[in-house]
Ligand SMILES: Nc1ncnc2c1ncn2[C@@H]1O[C@H](COP(=O)(O)OP(=O)(O)OP(=O)(O)O)[C@@H](O)[C@H]1O
């Protein structure tokens with residue numbers, strides 16, 4: 712069962728950029744509103760957003776990336792173009808006015824999907840990350856980690872697949888490995904969540920990670 716935790720200190724949270732990552736079907740969407748509600752109850756403005764997406768332009772690019780056939784360089788440039796617009800129009804202004812930004816996926820997804828899954832050059836991704844983000848990085852990332860076979864069963868029960876969700880287990884195994892590399896590179900930024908357990912147990916892990924930071 713999820714345990715109740717101490718009320719977060721708004722002063723510690725204002726202007727924080729929090730991202731949520733994991734392979735498709737990891738259970739991110741199931742948890743994200745609960746976290747937002749916790750912070751809203753503490754009096755904070757919470758901006759819930761997602762990538763690719765979050766602005767009209769970036770949502771248009773999302774439709775292309777999720778549903779149109781394209782090569783990996785095109786796919787990579789489109790997710791970074793969407794990210795640039797999203798950062799300028801939504802994320803940076805929200806952080807500047809002291810909101811908490813809770814974003815479903817960010818650049819770790821590019822390293823995992825385009826880098827790990829598609830095999831795109833990680834050094835080029837790092838350059839694009841630098842150009843597009845100008846140093847902006849999440850303050851905390853929840854990485855929902857689980858076996859691709861379990862995620863595939865959850866997706867099959869939930870919805871019709873898009874272009875990524877139609878990929879096979881080998882692709883998602885490589886994506887998971889891409890996430891693991893990012894986790895290993897910045898373990899202080901990333902909280903690994905065991906996403907194979909019940910929603911209540913997942914929520915308890917999230918609360919523990921937040922409580923450890925006083926958030
Ligand atoms: N801990 C859990 N145990 C079992 N099933 C779960 C759990 N969490 C979520 N689910 C179910 O798995 C399916 C996928 O969950 P959800 O949509 O939250 O995943 P997601 O990570 O947001 O996926 P995507 O990134 O592809 O949008 C849903 O049917 C949801 O009810």
Ligand SMILES: Cc1cn([C@H]2C[C@H](O)[C@@H](COP(=O)(O)O)O2)c(=O)[nH]c1=O
Nearest residue numbers: 735762763790816817820821824825875
């Ligand atoms: C940010 C980002 C996302 N993707 C992929 C990962 C998912 O399959 C979709 C988004 O769908 P969701 O239901 O909103 O999770 O896009 C990617 O390949 N690269 C990225 O940078």
